[in-house]
Amino acid sequence: MPLPENGAAWPPRSISALYDDIKVDDAWYSGDADRLAKVYRYAPQQRKDGRRRLWGRHRQPGKREERLHIPLAGEIAQTSVDLLFADAPVITVAGAR
Numbered sequence: 001m002p003l004p005e006n007g008a009a010w011p012p013r014s015i016s017a018l019y020d021d022i023k024v025d026d027a028w029y030s031g032d033a034d035r036l037a038k039v040y041r042y043a044p045q046q047r048k049d050g051r052r053r054l055w056g057r058h059r060q061p062g063k064r065e066e067r068l069h070i071p072l073a074g075e076i077a078q079t080s081v082d083l084l085f086a087d088a089p090v091i092t093v094a095g096a097r
Helices: 011-028 033-042 072-085
Strands: none
Touching: 011 033, 011 072
8 A cells, every 4th residue: 555645635535434533433532621611512413403412512611511521431441450450460380490
């Protein structure tokens, strides 16, 4: 496969929609409410009735933030990694030199 020409668009137009989905998934995985709001505020993804999604709303000045994001996917992944790779196993063999 040849390398792309200098100045070629990145990502290629054929997979640019995939990168948009990756941005959304990355914002959810990060657990950062500001990143979620930014992704949904400027993304062209709207509901069928024309309203923005929950994280696409602009926060009104002087009003308390009522939205809450719990980064469950990130917590599950981190716990899984901690359980799998926390301590290296120690293997001993009887009678070994």
